[in-house]
Amino acid sequence: MGVNSEPLFALVDVNNFYVSCERAFNPHLEGKPVVVLSNNDGCAVSRSNEVKALGVKMAAPWFMLQDLAQQHGIIALSSNYTLYADMSNRVMTILRTYSPHVEVYSIDESFLDLSGMASQWPNMTQMGRAIKTQIQNWTALPVCVGIASTKTLAKMANHIAKKQPEFEGICDLSSMNPARIDNILSEIDVGEIWGIGRRISERLHAMGIASVQDLRETPSKAMREQFGVVVERTCNELRGISCIALETMTPPHQQIISSRSFGQRVNTLRELEEAVTLYVARATEKLRTQHAQCGALHVFVQTDRFKTDEPQYNNGRTIQLPSPSADLRVLNKAALWGLKKIFTPELRYKKAGVILMNLEPRKAMQGILFENGVSKQDSPALMNAMDAINKRYGRDTLRLGSSVGFGRWKARFDNKTFHYTTDWSELPKAF
DNA sequence: TCTGGGGTCCTAGGACCC
């Protein structure tokens, strides 16, 4: 936030992001009903406006949409996350030219801190229009812009920009006449507010708080007693009291999840072990790219929650590791041990997964030692092994240590595990 | 037959300690 200025935020959000990315590269999809499907082509995770107009909900199962799809010629595409990540980066790069303080909130939306920037524009709607036009021209992606004095209100403004065509994709609440704001917010359901989900929305309705405006007029103290600090904060934000700061620094993740539903249900321990081993490998890969290690691992299995007439079983097990690790073998062993503990025969499992928890920065592995009298310069084998390991596990994985004279090489892993070998090509396996 | 895969924060309650 700028010094001595009122807080002001923008929320910029790409409309129907995955579908819009696909359209950017295939103009034939323009104007047609399009969905992008999740893994295994299970659910519709992005819908074009035409599809939304048909009443298709977020994450609607694709197999249940077959008739509708036939009827209206819905085009279904498998997801291409590499493409979406690339498009996202392009958008965020453009946004950073409009404000030095950008919070990338998700793959398709960002908050901008606009405090103190009003003087640079005739009005903030003009700025929103400039953003929208530039992103459209440079990436072929359509965006909406919401502007207001708090993040929650900026989200709400964005919602208005999207739903009410007369705004043409840009809504600035900060410059709007208060009576008009009251009017607009009286027409919007309380459940549309950022931070008010299905459960709390239901309870609010039961209390007679139906619209956004209703909630704005309810004392936040009462909301705190009923719902806790989170809803109280939301309530204050709706009144223009900024309580949620922009977070430009993305903190490192606290956990890493890898899980999948099975295309076909499985019932043997063997099959679950195969799946879990794969998930551990994927999660550990992410762990390494974050240069982190984890202190505990959670493994879980679930039966098919949609088969309500069959026995349900959801169980998991958290395994505390003796010491933090990013070692695939250590993590896999822990996961398989936990899996054995929770496995129950004669069930058909639909899903399994692992969660790496208690993440902390990883200390670089170190202490590569080499054979007496052989320096690193004249040991191509050593350099090759180093390169192989660092390329695979990250630049900081290995450092050269000092020499010892035992006639063999030694690597120290995470400061505690020692590997001895006379063959450098063995070492990458040790990691 | 086929129903996503990630994440965060808050709270309550129990174990344990002095």
Added chain:
DNA sequence: TCTGGGGTCCTAGGACCC
């Protein structure tokens, strides 16, 4: 029979987000 009070840490569960 009487039976403290305060603190921390951990876990599970519930709510929310995209």
